[in-house]
Amino acid sequence: MIYNNLNLIDLNDYPVQWWEKLLSRAHDIIADPAKYSKACEGKIMGTLFYEPSTRTQMSFQTAMLRLGGTIIGFDNPATSSVAKGENIKDTTKIVSGYADVVVMRHPVAGSVKAAALTTECPIINAGDGGHLHPTQTLTDLLTLKEEKGHLDNMTIGFCGDLKNGRTVHSLIKAMSCFKNNKFVLISTPELTLPTYIKDMLCAGGHDFIEETDLDKAIDGLDVLYMTRIQRERFASIEDYEKQKGNYILDNKKMSHAKDDLVVLHPLPRVDEIAIEVDDDPRAMYFKQAKYGMFIRMALILTVLENTDKPAPLIVGSEHIHTKCSNPNCITHQETYLPHYFHGDGTTLVCEYCDERTLVE
Numbered sequence: 001m002i003y004n005n006l007n008l009i010d011l012n013d014y015p016v017q018w019w020e021k022l023l024s025r026a027h028d029i030i031a032d033p034a035k036y037s038k039a040c041e042g043k044i045m046g047t048l049f050y051e052p053s054t055r056t057q058m059s060f061q062t063a064m065l066r067l068g069g070t071i072i073g074f075d076n077p078a079t080s081s082v083a084k085g086e087n088i089k090d091t092t093k094i095v096s097g098y099a100d101v102v103v104m105r106h107p108v109a110g111s112v113k114a115a116a117l118t119t120e121c122p123i124i125n126a127g128d129g130g131h132l133h134p135t136q137t138l139t140d141l142l143t144l145k146e147e148k149g150h151l152d153n154m155t156i157g158f159c160g161d162l163k164n165g166r167t168v169h170s171l172i173k174a175m176s177c178f179k180n181n182k183f184v185l186i187s188t189p190e191l192t193l194p195t196y197i198k199d200m201l202c203a204g205g206h207d208f209i210e211e212t213d214l215d216k217a218i219d220g221l222d223v224l225y226m227t228r229i230q231r232e233r234f235a236s237i238e239d240y241e242k243q244k245g246n247y248i249l250d251n252k253k254m255s256h257a258k259d260d261l262v263v264l265h266p267l268p269r270v271d272e273i274a275i276e277v278d279d280d281p282r283a284m285y286f287k288q289a290k291y292g293m294f295i296r297m298a299l300i301l302t303v304l305e306n307t308d309k310p311a312p313l314i315v316g317s318e319h320i321h322t323k324c325s326n327p328n329c330i331t332h333q334e335t336y337l338p339h340y341f342h343g344d345g346t347t348l349v350c351e352y353c354d355e356r357t358l359v360e
């Protein structure tokens with residue numbers, strides 16, 4: 001096992017009790033934000049956004065500013081040394097020597113874990129390609145906890161780009177840790193959930209069905225998590241065009257849903273939720289974005305306190321001659337990275353991107 005700082009790469013690296021501590025801390029912050037206005041005085045957060053972002057970046061930044069800390073970083077790698085060809089290791093190691101905590105978003109799966117191997121301070125995954133987005137999941141959990149009062153016993157529909165939507169992957173993994181949650185996976189056959197996550201649901205005995213028709217599924221849902229089709233992750237614009245506009249939530253569909261449905265969306269929205277739905281009290285996505293700032297305040301505080309036990313970073317071992325089967329894995333881009341896998345002799349699971357590789 002390799003340990004280092006109190007990083008957040010994948011929420012499932014930590015026990016549910018740790019998430020619950022963050023949720024209750026965020027609840028306290030919402031009740032009295034002024035109490036925390038000097039909690040991170042003298043501390044610096046570095047935000048390294050290699051990919052566009054509005055909510056995640058700004059909510060992290062305002063979270064730190066509201067805690068009395070300061071921020072450095074870039075939101076356009078073209079204006080940093082990345083444009084000169086600097087690798088992830090060098091950029092993140094240097095910034096982690098300047099800052100007390102680093103928040104990183106990158107277009108390639110496993111990139112934040114790769115950085116965490118050598119960073120000198122805690123690093124938080126703000127989205128690594130189509131893989132995971134743990135702080136959006138904390139945002140979603142806080143929204144559900146505050147608005148529904150519980151995180152178990154729910155039927156949760158996920159609709160849209162389930163293949164490439166990292167927020168979907170992270171939230172399904174998290175919600176499967178609470179009792180008696182059922183999943184309705186609504187997508188076209190081309191954009192279904194990655195096999196490794198479906199295998200995880202099967203292995204855990206979780207109840208899930210795949211559905212192509214939102215109309216058919218909506219009346220049984222307690223939560224509907226809408227997502228945009230992730231244009232930037234498609235191989236061609238033609239492939240994207242075939243998928244866009246397939247699912248649009250409008251007032252007509254909402255009229256068949258439960259009165260206490262909660263509609264979530266990580267945002268940005270493209271066309272998958274009609275503007276008319278915004279006035280429906282069940283539409284929770286703008287409130288959800290605000291909860292994101294409070295949970296990130298709780299997370300920054302917790303990470304900087306540094307009293308919790310860090311999750312192990314690598315649980316497997318190095319396989320020098322095995323290459324990850326996922327072409328979108330960071331190990332193919334940053335070729336100096338050790339090839340870490342866990343699992344048995346024939347199926348190895350990549351420690352960076354979680355995809356499986358069969359070995360002879």
Ligand code: NCD
Binds near residue numbers: 056133267
């Ligand atoms: C999401 C993301 O970046 O994965 N946005 C966000 O962080 N709120 C969802 C998306 O881009 O569709």
